[in-house]
Amino acid sequence: MATNHVSAYSSVVYCTVGYVLLLPWLFATSGPFTASSLYFFIAALVGLTSHLGTWFLFASLQNGAKAFVAIPLTAFYPLLTILLENYFSQRA
Numbered sequence: 001m002a003t004n005h006v007s008a009y010s011s012v013v014y015c016t017v018g019y020v021l022l023l024p025w026l027f028a029t030s031g032p033f034t035a036s037s038l039y040f041f042i043a044a045l046v047g048l049t050s051h052l053g054t055w056f057l058f059a060s061l062q063n064g065a066k067a068f069v070a071i072p073l074t075a076f077y078p079l080l081t082i083l084l085e086n087y088f089s090q091r092a
Contacts, residue, residue, distance in 0.1 A: 008058035012051055053077070 006014075053074065060070050 008055055008062045011058040012055045015054060016051060 057070060057074050061067060
């Protein structure tokens with residue numbers, strides 16, 4: 001419904017603002033961060049790809065994709081994660 005009233009770009013910006021507004025609460029309720037910079041880089045990469053996927057979803061809905069098709073297709077990412085994990089664990 002969001003893309004019926006605003007652009008895909010605006011939808012992603014609003015979602016990002018919602019996530020960012022939760023950061024102070026997250027930092028206040030969690031312990032000190034002791035992770036290496038590699039983990040922060042990976043977390044940033046995950047966030048970037050997640051928002052890119054969200055943008056693609058909203059853009060497809062804005063361009064006329066049916067929600068009953070587009071949304072279940074985006075829900076397949078856990079399956080892709082499992083397949084990639086199995087692939088890389090066998091190669092290691």
